[in-house]
Amino acid sequence: MRSSQLFTKTRKTIPADETARNAQLLIKAGYVHKMMAGVYAYMPLGKRVLDNIAAIIRDEMNAIGGQEVQMTALQPKELWEKTDRWDDKKVDNWFKTRLANGVELGVGLSHEEPVVDSLRPFVDSYRDLPLYVYQIQPKFRNELRAKSGLLRGREFIMKDMYSFARTQEQHMELYERVAAAYLRVFERLGIGESTYRTYADGGYFTEKFSDEFQTVSPIGEDTIYVDENKRIAINKEIYTDETLAKLGISKGDLVEKRSVEVGNIFPLESKYSDALDLYYTDETGEQQSIIMGCYGIGVSRLVGMIAEHFADEHGLVWPENIAPFRVYLIRLESNEQIIRTADALYENLQSAGIEVLYDDRDARPGEKFADADLLGIPHRVVVSAKTVEQGVFEHKLRTESAKSMRNMESLKNVLTTGA
Amino acid sequence: MRSSQLFTKTRKTIPADETARNAQLLIKAGYVHKMMAGVYAYMPLGKRVLDNIAAIIRDEMNAIGGQEVQMTALQPKELWEKTDRWDDKKVDNWFKTRLANGVELGVGLSHEEPVVDSLRPFVDSYRDLPLYVYQIQPKFRNELRAKSGLLRGREFIMKDMYSFARTQEQHMELYERVAAAYLRVFERLGIGESTYRTYADGGYFTEKFSDEFQTVSPIGEDTIYVDENKRIAINKEIYTDETLAKLGISKGDLVEKRSVEVGNIFPLESKYSDALDLYYTDETGEQQSIIMGCYGIGVSRLVGMIAEHFADEHGLVWPENIAPFRVYLIRLESNEQIIRTADALYENLQSAGIEVLYDDRDARPGEKFADADLLGIPHRVVVSAKTVEQGVFEHKLRTESAKSMRNMESLKNVLTTGA
Numbered sequence: 065m066r067s068s069q070l071f072t073k074t075r076k077t078i079p080a081d082e083t084a085r086n087a088q089l090l091i092k093a094g095y096v097h098k099m100m101a102g103v104y105a106y107m108p109l110g111k112r113v114l115d116n117i118a119a120i121i122r123d124e125m126n127a128i129g130g131q132e133v134q135m136t137a138l139q140p141k142e143l144w145e146k147t148d149r150w151d152d153k154k155v156d157n158w159f160k161t162r163l164a165n166g167v168e169l170g171v172g173l174s175h176e177e178p179v180v181d182s183l184r185p186f187v188d189s190y191r192d193l194p195l196y197v198y199q200i201q202p203k204f205r206n207e208l209r210a211k212s213g214l215l216r217g218r219e220f221i222m223k224d225m226y227s228f229a230r231t232q233e234q235h236m237e238l239y240e241r242v243a244a245a246y247l248r249v250f251e252r253l254g255i256g257e258s259t260y261r262t263y264a265d266g267g268y269f270t271e272k273f274s275d276e277f278q279t280v281s282p283i284g285e286d287t288i289y290v291d292e293n294k295r296i297a298i299n300k301e302i303y304t305d306e307t308l309a310k311l312g313i314s315k316g317d318l319v320e321k322r323s324v325e326v327g328n329i330f331p332l333e334s335k336y337s338d339a340l341d342l343y344y345t346d347e348t349g350e351q352q353s354i355i356m357g358c359y360g361i362g363v364s365r366l367v368g369m370i371a372e373h374f375a376d377e378h379g380l381v382w383p384e385n386i387a388p389f390r391v392y393l394i395r396l397e398s399n400e401q402i403i404r405t406a407d408a409l410y411e412n413l414q415s416a417g418i419e420v421l422y423d424d425r426d427a428r429p430g431e432k433f434a435d436a437d438l439l440g441i442p443h444r445v446v447v448s449a450k451t452v453e454q455g456v457f458e459h460k461l462r463t464e465s466a467k468s469m470r471n472m473e474s475l476k477n478v479l480t481t482g483a
Numbered sequence: 484m485r486s487s488q489l490f491t492k493t494r495k496t497i498p499a500d501e502t503a504r505n506a507q508l509l510i511k512a513g514y515v516h517k518m519m520a521g522v523y524a525y526m527p528l529g530k531r532v533l534d535n536i537a538a539i540i541r542d543e544m545n546a547i548g549g550q551e552v553q554m555t556a557l558q559p560k561e562l563w564e565k566t567d568r569w570d571d572k573k574v575d576n577w578f579k580t581r582l583a584n585g586v587e588l589g590v591g592l593s594h595e596e597p598v599v600d601s602l603r604p605f606v607d608s609y610r611d612l613p614l615y616v617y618q619i620q621p622k623f624r625n626e627l628r629a630k631s632g633l634l635r636g637r638e639f640i641m642k643d644m645y646s647f648a649r650t651q652e653q654h655m656e657l658y659e660r661v662a663a664a665y666l667r668v669f670e671r672l673g674i675g676e677s678t679y680r681t682y683a684d685g686g687y688f689t690e691k692f693s694d695e696f697q698t699v700s701p702i703g704e705d706t707i708y709v710d711e712n713k714r715i716a717i718n719k720e721i722y723t724d725e726t727l728a729k730l731g732i733s734k735g736d737l738v739e740k741r742s743v744e745v746g747n748i749f750p751l752e753s754k755y756s757d758a759l760d761l762y763y764t765d766e767t768g769e770q771q772s773i774i775m776g777c778y779g780i781g782v783s784r785l786v787g788m789i790a791e792h793f794a795d796e797h798g799l800v801w802p803e804n805i806a807p808f809r810v811y812l813i814r815l816e817s818n819e820q821i822i823r824t825a826d827a828l829y830e831n832l833q834s835a836g837i838e839v840l841y842d843d844r845d846a847r848p849g850e851k852f853a854d855a856d857l858l859g860i861p862h863r864v865v866v867s868a869k870t871v872e873q874g875v876f877e878h879k880l881r882t883e884s885a886k887s888m889r890n891m892e893s894l895k896n897v898l899t900t901g902a
Contacts, residue, residue: 069548069550070550071550071602071605071606071611071614071616072605073604073605075604094604094605097600097601097604099554099555099557099558099559099597099600100557100559100588103555103557104555105552105553105554105555105597105601106552106553107552107601108550108551108552111551111552111553114553129488131488131489131490131527132527132530133524133525133526133527133530134524134525134530134533135518135524136518136522136523136524136621136638137556137590137621137623137638138518138519138522138578138623138637138638139518140518140519157583159557159580159581159588160580161578161579161580161590162578163625163637164576164625164626164627165627169519169578171556171580171590178518178524181516181518182516182524182526183490185492185494185513185516186490186491186492186513187490192490195490197490202555202556202621204556204557206582206583207583208583208584218557218582219555219556219557
């Protein structure tokens with residue numbers, strides 16, 4: 065894409081009420097637009113990052129047999145009363161609305177109830193299980209405060225998966241398969257090394273632990289205790305001698321770290337399936353409860369988290385797999401030969417399937433370099449009088465200060481293989 | 484995908500309150516789940532059709548320079564007060580909700596206001612125009628009645644595009660470019676031949692006409708007058724001698740038809756841009772109004788419309804480009820050789836990039852054939868004792884009753900080239 069055809073620009077000023085660094089950066093770079101506190105619209109570059117993250121998650125959920133659906137935001141009250149999650153005294157962050165005839169509706173804050181409801185016509189025998197259902201779509205939560213930018217929104221994009229198993233044993237197989245898929249997701253997102261499967265409180269549903277996926281980061285709001293060798297961690301909430309003994313972890317192996325939660329997985333037992341009358345008949349004709357798990361990844365939260373985690377004093381720094389473009393191509397000066405060379409390189413890379421944001425504007429060099437940094441595209445390539453004269457291109461990684469002069473072959477190499 | 488791994492099944496019974504034929508069919512075939520009147524969740528097959536339609540629309544919008552964004556459902560009251568579209572007396576189908584602190588919010592029924600608002604940081608010079616912005620996401624409309632299934636939902640998926648031009652002349656260029664793209668979209672969706680660009684009332688915004696895209700169909704609720712030669716039509720609403728004279732169309736060339744609206748495009752003049760203080764500075768330094776257009780296609784409406792339009796007494800009949808799978812592969816009987824042959828064909832077609840729903844269930848032949856028809860997959864392929872013996876496959880189109888025996892090469896030919 066040519067910069068001249070991208071309607072967003074980098075911004076000097078941002079809304080005065082925006083205090084979260086992730087949102088400040090993303091607004092400054094033109095990735096998002098703030099509609100109100102905790103509610104952000106995605107501009108073209110932000111939409112590309114969001115879609116790239118969603119595509120990786122979708123790919124890994126499909127690989128373990130996840131079946132994609134799309135639930136609705138509008139929710140009937142009756143469904144949530146059955147699980148006792150309608151009353152504002154029980155669940156305090158509903159957005160509620162009304163039909164024209166006065167009937168009260170909810171605006172989906174989660175989707176356990178509708179997913180279970182949607183399975184009722186299809187699941188009744190042991191032959192129908194196990195299964196995974198997932199979706200990637202907006203959630204709405206009426207948070208009292210929303211000051212963390214994209215890390216905790218009132219409207220946000222989430223991947224939520226639900227597993228349905230015949231037995232506890234089968235449930236544990238499904239659960240572990242998702243845990244492994246989650247580690248692959250975070251690896252592909254570029255935060256694999258710093259992300260740990262973390263024991264956390266099972267909460268309302270179970271006496272077991274739940275699992276969080278926590279990324280160690282200076283921007284973290286959580287505290288975890290990491291065992292580097294085992295590559296696991298324990299959330300501070302449950303960091304007691306009793307828990308450590310139960311888990312067979314010794315205090316001496318643990319290091320305290322700050323971290324950000326990037327995913328969580330929960331055993332739900334049969335709370336929702338029982339309440340909504342979803343059972344199965346086993347091989348002997350007996351009716352049995354269905355054991356559920358639920359598995360969340362905040363997609364828009366990851367946009368904010370990754371933005372803030374990797375950013376430096378010059379702006380955003382996207383990991384290769386989720387950057388809106390792989391290459392930021394700058395042409396310096398506007399003489400005919402430079403334009404022709406840069407245009408040809410742009411076409412050449414695009415044809416090779418390498419996505420390029422081509423800064424074809426008549427702007428000052430300093431402005432172009434600053435934008436390249438602020439936007440955080442992984443590779444910067446410059447075409448100038450000097451490079452044209454030498455028949456090469458100047459290449460620089462966003463994460464490094466060293467530049468190198470490369471001919472076309474060498475440039476394509478570094479863009480495709482990283483070498 | 485194997486049927487045994489698809490959690491949905493065809494259904495014998497559907498909700499008693501469902502009176503719309505499109506929803507009845509889609510529920511029976513397991514494509515959608517009814518949450519409440521006018522609110523449908525997409526099950527895996529329905530989600531695939533929805534995504535296929537969206538992909539075609541996205542492709543054509545990108546081809547004319549559309550930039551994809553994603554607006555939010557939650558909307559601040561202040562924004563809509565500026566265009567006088569907040570008051571329920573002015574716009575009577577809002578869903579409204581409240582923040583925990585009592586502040587009233589809207590749940591997005593359209594997105595002119597937020598799109599214009601999101602452009603304000605980026606558009607101020609003639610150099611920033613023209614541009615197209617579009618999105619594909621849910622809309623919410625508080626319809627008093629919702630009895631048309633997916634044709635008129637309370638929550639539905641829509642593609643809405645907005646154009647921004649310097650002058651009326653430039654606006655008309657953008658407008659006509661979208662009109663041409665719309666015809667390509669409907670062509671690719673399989674309803675090109677029966678879809679007409681149709682003059683309609685300009686409504687609130689303009690003294691000009693707006694344009695609808697109407698598909699001639701027995702299920703239509705609208706009446707249009709079609710000029711087959713010019714491939715245009717006129718909506719009954721504006722079918723007067725005066726209009727005909729204005730448009731230079733003679734009554735004798737027109738035939739009355741029933742039709743369904745599948746898209747519409749509107750000149751918005753500068754109503755929203757002026758009200759929301761979005762102007763540009765021209766070459767001479769003068770501030771100028773921005774001329775907008777808006778362009779809608781109901782994506783989920785198209786799922787329902789195409790379902791009902793093509794269905795026959797046996798069930799759904801999807802056009803090739805949007806079917807959830809290209810091939811419904813049936814294996815009859817379960818002896819080892821048949822299973823091996825069908826498995827190999829399944830792998831072979833999948834490797835060739837042909838998407839197959841493989842009915843690997845141990846079910847009666849009649850049930851499998853009935854499901855193939857109800858699901859509406861374009862190509863049916865059968866592997867049976869007879870075909871294995873002859874070293875061939877039985878092929879049948881959903882739209883035809885004739886079967887043919889084909890070897891692998893011939894089968895692949897018909898699946899890829901249609902020959």
